[in-house]
Amino acid sequence: xxxxxxxxxxxxxxxxxxxxxxxxxxxxxxxxxxxxxxxxxxxxxxxxxxxxxxxxxxxxxxxxxxxxxxxxxxxxxxxxxxxxxxxxxxxxxxxxxxxxxxxxxxxxxxxxxxxxxxxxxxxxxxxxxxxxxxxxxxxxxxxxxxxxxxxxxxxxxxxxxxxx
Amino acid sequence: xxxxxxxxxxxxxxxxxxxxxxxxxxxxxxxxxxxxxxxxxxxxxxxxxxxxxxxxxxxxxxxxxxxxxxxxxxxxxxxxxxxxxxxxxxxxxxxxxxxxxxxxxxxxxxxxxxxxxxxxxxxxxxxxxxxxxxxxxxxxxxxxxxxxxxxxxxxxxxxxxxxx
DNA sequence: CTCAAGTATATGAGAGTTCAACTAAAATGG
DNA sequence: CCATTTTAGTTGAACTCTCATATACTTGAG
Numbered sequence: 001x002x003x004x005x006x007x008x009x010x011x012x013x014x015x016x017x018x019x020x021x022x023x024x025x026x027x028x029x030x031x032x033x034x035x036x037x038x039x040x041x042x043x044x045x046x047x048x049x050x051x052x053x054x055x056x057x058x059x060x061x062x063x064x065x066x067x068x069x070x071x072x073x074x075x076x077x078x079x080x081x082x083x084x085x086x087x088x089x090x091x092x093x094x095x096x097x098x099x100x101x102x103x104x105x106x107x108x109x110x111x112x113x114x115x116x117x118x119x120x121x122x123x124x125x126x127x128x129x130x131x132x133x134x135x136x137x138x139x140x141x142x143x144x145x146x147x148x149x150x151x152x153x154x155x156x157x158x159x160x161x162x163x164x
Numbered sequence: 165x166x167x168x169x170x171x172x173x174x175x176x177x178x179x180x181x182x183x184x185x186x187x188x189x190x191x192x193x194x195x196x197x198x199x200x201x202x203x204x205x206x207x208x209x210x211x212x213x214x215x216x217x218x219x220x221x222x223x224x225x226x227x228x229x230x231x232x233x234x235x236x237x238x239x240x241x242x243x244x245x246x247x248x249x250x251x252x253x254x255x256x257x258x259x260x261x262x263x264x265x266x267x268x269x270x271x272x273x274x275x276x277x278x279x280x281x282x283x284x285x286x287x288x289x290x291x292x293x294x295x296x297x298x299x300x301x302x303x304x305x306x307x308x309x310x311x312x313x314x315x316x317x318x319x320x321x322x323x324x325x326x327x328x
Numbered sequence: 329c330t331c332a333a334g335t336a337t338a339t340g341a342g343a344g345t346t347c348a349a350c351t352a353a354a355a356t357g358g
Numbered sequence: 359c360c361a362t363t364t365t366a367g368t369t370g371a372a373c374t375c376t377c378a379t380a381t382a383c384t385t386g387a388g
Contacts, residue, residue, distance in 0.1 A: 003278070003279040003282055003283065004282070004283065004286055005282055006282060006285070006286075006290075009298070009299075009302075010290055010298070012302060013298055013299075013301055013302040013305070014285060014289070016301075016302050016305035016306055017188075017289070017301060017302075017305050018208075018231065019231055019305070019309075019310055020304070020305035020306075020308035020309065020310065021185040021188075021189070021305075022231050022310070023308060023309065023310030024181075024185075024308060025185070029346095030346090033346085033347095039373090039374070041374080041375090044182075058336085059336075059337065060335090060336065060337080067182065067183055067186050069375085069376075069377095070336080070337070070338090071337090071338085071339090071375080071376070071377075071378095072374080072375060072376080073337095074337060074338055074339080075338090075339090075374075075375075076374085076375095078338085078339095079373090079374090091336095094335090094336080094383080094384075095336095095382075095383050095384075096335065096336040096337065096381095096382065096383045096384070097335095097336060097337080097383090098336080098337070114167070115167040118167055118168070118169055118170060119167065119168065121170070121178060122168055122170075124308070125178070125181070125308065126170075126174055128307045128308055128309070129304060129307055129308075133300070133303065133304050133307065134173070134174070134177055135173075135177075136297070136300040136301075136304065137177055137180075137181060137300075137301075137304050138173075138176060138177040138180050138181075139297065140184070140293060140297050140300065140301050140304075141177070141180035141181050141183070141184035141185075142180055142184075143292045143293055143297065144184035144187060144188060144288070144289065144292055144293075145183075145184065145187065145292070146183055146184065146186070146187030193376095194376090197376085197377095203343085203344070205344080205345090206344095222366085223366070223367060224365090224366065224367080233345080233346075233347095234366080234367065234368090235345080235346070235347075235348095235367090235368080235369085236344080236345060236346080237367095238367060238368055238369080239344070239345075239368090239369090240344080240345095242368090243343090243344090255366095258353080258354070258365095258366080259352075259353050259354075259366095260351095260352065260353045260354065260365065260366040260367065261353090261365095261366060261367080262366080262367070
C-alpha cells in the first residue's frame with residue numbers, strides 16, 4: 001500500500017506537537033532535577049505511591065500507574081531505595097511479589113519537591129492555554145489514550161495536597 | 165507565595181497529557197528502533213538535513229531545527245557518522261564551525277524508514293483524532309511553543325516526499 | 329504429586345542523554 | 359595588535375532507559 005504521507009496541515013501539527021511535548025518534558029525534567037535532584041519519572045513513582053493506601057503498591061501495579069515499564073520501575077526503585085525514599089517488602093500472599101513502600105523520608109522529599117513542580121507545570125502548560133484549550137487538550141489526550149490510568153476509587157487521604 | 169495546586173480538572177488533564185505524550189513517544193521510538201534501527205532523535209536529524217539545501221547544515225542550526233541540545237546532537241552525529249549516514253565538513257568561513265552533510269546512504273536509510281514511520285504517526289495520532297481536534301491540537305501546541313522551528317523559507321526540493 | 333507453563337520481578341549490557349568542563353577560533357575593545 | 363570575552367563544537371563521566379535474559383515462585387493439567 002502506498003504511504004499516506006502527511007499533508008501540510010498535518011505536518012505542521014505534528015512538528016508543533018513534537019516541539020511542544022519535548023519542551024514540556026525537558027522543562028519539567030530539568031526543573032525537578034535541579035530543584036529536587038530527581039528525574040520526572042522518579043517523581044511520578046513517589047506520587048503514585050503517596051496516593052496509595054499505606055503508601056504501598058505492588059511493583060507491577062506501581063509500574064502501570066506510573067506509566068513505567070517493569071524494568072524501568074525495577075531500576076528506579078532500586079535507586080530510590082538507595083536514597084531511603086522507598087523500601088521493598090516481600091508480599092506474604094505471593095512469594096514472587098514485592099510491595100514498594102514510600103518511606104517518611106520519601107514522603108518528605110516529595111512534599112518538598114511538589115510545590116516547585118506544580119508551579120512549573122502551571123507556567124509551562126496551563127498558564128499558556130485558554131480554558132477551552134485545556135478542555136480540548138484533555139479530550140485529545142484521552143483519545144490518544146494509553147491512560148494506563150488508575151482512576152481508582154477515592155484518592156487516599158494521605159497524599160501530598162493536590163499534586164501535579 | 166502559597167502553591168497554586170492543580171484542581172481536579174487540571175489534574176486529570178495533566179495526567180492524561182503525560183500518559184498520551186508518553187504513549188506517542190514510546191510507540192514511535194519503538195517502531196523506529198525496531199524497523200529502522202534508529203531512535204526517533206536520529207530520525208529527526210536525518211529529516212532536517214534532508215530538507216536543507218545541499219542536505220547540509222551547520223551543527224548549531226541542525227541542533228536547533230531538530231530540537232536537540234548541542235551536546236546531544238554532537239554525540240548523535242558522531243554515531244551517524246560511524247554508520248556513514250552523515251559526514252562532517254569544516255566550515256571555510258568560520259574555523260570553529262562544522263557542516264553536517266547527509267550522505268547518500270543516510271538519505272537512503274531515511275527514505276526506507278519514512279513510510280513505516282509516517283504510518284505509525286497516523287495510527288497513533290491522526291487516526292484517533294477528529295479533524296477539529298487536529299486543528300485544536302495545533303493551536304495548543306503553538307501556544308505551548310518552543311517551536312525552535314525552522315519555519316524557514318520554502319522547503320528544499322530534495323527532501324523525501326512528505327515526511328512525518 | 330509432579331511437570332510444564334505462566335507470572336512477578338531482577339539483572340546486565342548496550343545505548344542515548346545530560347551536565348559540566350574543555351578546546352579552538354572569532355569578535356571586541358582598548 | 360594584544361587581551362578578553364563570545365561563540366561553535368566536542369568530550370567524558372554519571373545516569374537512565376531499553377531489551378533480552380535469568381530467577382523464583384505459582385498455577386494448572388494429568
